[in-house]
Structure formats: C-alpha cells, structure tokens
Amino acid sequence: AQSVTQLDSQVPVFEEAPVELRCNYSSSVSVYLFWYVQYPNQGLQLLLKYLSGSTLVKGINGFEAEFNKSQTSFHLRKPSVHISDTAEYFCAVSDFSSNTGKLIFGQGTTLQVKP
Amino acid sequence: GAGVSQSPSNKVTEKGKDVELRCDPISGHTALYWYRQRLGQGLEFLIYFQGNSAPDKSGLPSDRFSAERTGESVSTLTIQRTQQEDSAVYLCASSSNPGGLPYNEQFFGPGTRLTVL
Numbered sequence A: 001a002q003s004v005t006q007l008d009s010q011v012p013v014f015e016e017a018p019v020e021l022r023c024n025y026s027s028s029v030s031v032y033l034f035w036y037v038q039y040p041n042q043g044l045q046l047l048l049k050y051l052s053g054s055t056l057v058k059g060i061n062g063f064e065a066e067f068n069k070s071q072t073s074f075h076l077r078k079p080s081v082h083i084s085d086t087a088e089y090f091c092a093v094s095d096f097s098s099n100t101g102k103l104i105f106g107q108g109t110t111l112q113v114k115p
Numbered sequence B: 001g002a003g004v005s006q007s008p009s010n011k012v013t014e015k016g017k018d019v020e021l022r023c024d025p026i027s028g029h030t031a032l033y034w035y036r037q038r039l040g041q042g043l044e045f046l047i048y049f050q051g052n053s054a055p056d057k058s059g060l061p062s063d064r065f066s067a068e069r070t071g072e073s074v075s076t077l078t079i080q081r082t083q084q085e086d087s088a089v090y091l092c093a094s095s096s097n098p099g100g101l102p103y104n105e106q107f108f109g110p111g112t113r114l115t116v117l
Helices: none
Strands: A003-006 A010-014 A019-021 A023-026 A031-038 A045-050 A056-058 A064-068 A073-078 A087-095 A109-114 B005-007 B010-013 B019-024 B031-037 B043-050 B053-056 B065-069 B075-079 B088-095 B112-116
Touching: A003 A087, A010 A019, A019 A109, A023 A031, A023 A087, A031 A064, A031 A073, A045 A056, A045 A064, A045 A073, A073 A087, B005 B088, B010 B019, B019 B088, B019 B112, B031 B075, B043 B065, B043 B075, B075 B088
Parallel strands: A010 A109, B010 B112
Antiparallel strands: A003 A023, A019 A073, A023 A073, A031 A045, A031 A087, A056 A064, A064 A073, A087 A109, B005 B019, B019 B075, B031 B043, B031 B088, B043 B053, B065 B075, B088 B112
8 A cells, every 4th residue: 555645734935935845655566656736726737747767857837856766755846936836735646556547645735935 | 628627616515415526527538536635634536437437446435425427428426424524625537548557647627625514
C-alpha cells in the first residue's frame, strides 16, 4: 500500500518570494508521482508529473519538482510566486504496476501568497 | 472543449436519506474515477470505471455506497441512508486511459459538496 504525506497544511509567503511545498511518500513498490493544483472554485488540474528519467521535472506556471528516491520525496518549488499562485496543492502517487491508474493523494497544502 | 461536470454543486440532506451525485466526463474518456475529500483530509479513491465496468471498487467505504456508469459516459454515485460522516466533497475525474495505465493525466470536475445534517 502507498501513502503520501504533505508536511505543511498551510504555507504563507510574500509575493515574489521562493516557495517549497514538501511531499513524502511511502510505498513498497515503484510509483509515479504527481502534483495537482486546485484554484478557488475550480477542479484539480495537473501541475507536473514524474514518470522516469531526469529527477527534476518542470511543470506549468514556472513550478518544478525534484524526485529523490533515497528520501522518498517529491518537493514542489517555485523561485518567485505570484498572487495568482494562491491555491491548494496536492501531491499524489500511482502504483507503477497499477492497471487502474487510481491516485493516492496527500492531505493538501494551501499556498497563501500575500502582497 | 467541455471539461468534467458534476451536479449538483451542493447538496444538503438529512441523515437517513438517499442521495445521487452525477458526473459527466469528457467525451471519449473511457476511464472514470470517483474520489472523496473529507474536511482536512486528502482525496480518497472510491471507485474506478473502465467503460461501463467497475474493475476496482475497493475504495467504497460501505455497502451504502454504489455507483454505475452508462453509455460509457455519465456516472452516478448513490449513497443510501446517509450518515453525518458521509459529509464531504465528492470529486469525479476522467481520463483517456483505455488500459488503466498508471501515468495518464486525470481531469477533475469541480466536485459536489455533500452536507448531511
């Protein structure tokens, strides 16, 4: 079984500052890793995903994440945030050998960007 | 094109009543998922459809929960004899994923917020 832990429930940050949202996972099998974002009053949308290859993955809106297998982490970063980045961010995994594609999610981190 | 839609957006019901939640996936998407998000918790997987079949129902919390999909399109999640612990946001997602591959993007609807009084 897999589990995902997002270490911070809320992250307040000032506009143009860098941000890191932390995600750790636990799994006895290989997994694929995802970050989804939910803007206010909208559905979740995919921000980025790690399947294989380079451990640094770039996504939309200037976000990137780094897969660290030894630390079982997949932290999300952005060097300079905007007000419009205010949203809830979800880290998720899927089992490498899954034949359903179901996702296991963390609890979510609310990013609050202040002017 | 149109995204995933869900109805109603909000539903308030009394304990013991039955409720039906509807999901309209993106046209042509063969895979459909239901998830639940209770307050302060992450999304929990409920059920996966491939076409009209549900090969994975492992996340349904009790036999009060059921779901069906027809015409490889619309899906309905039914909760019978609702309890207060059923209060949550119910999210539907679809994917162009005929093989249930673990890395295909899922497209989410806005959710139905269910409140059981």
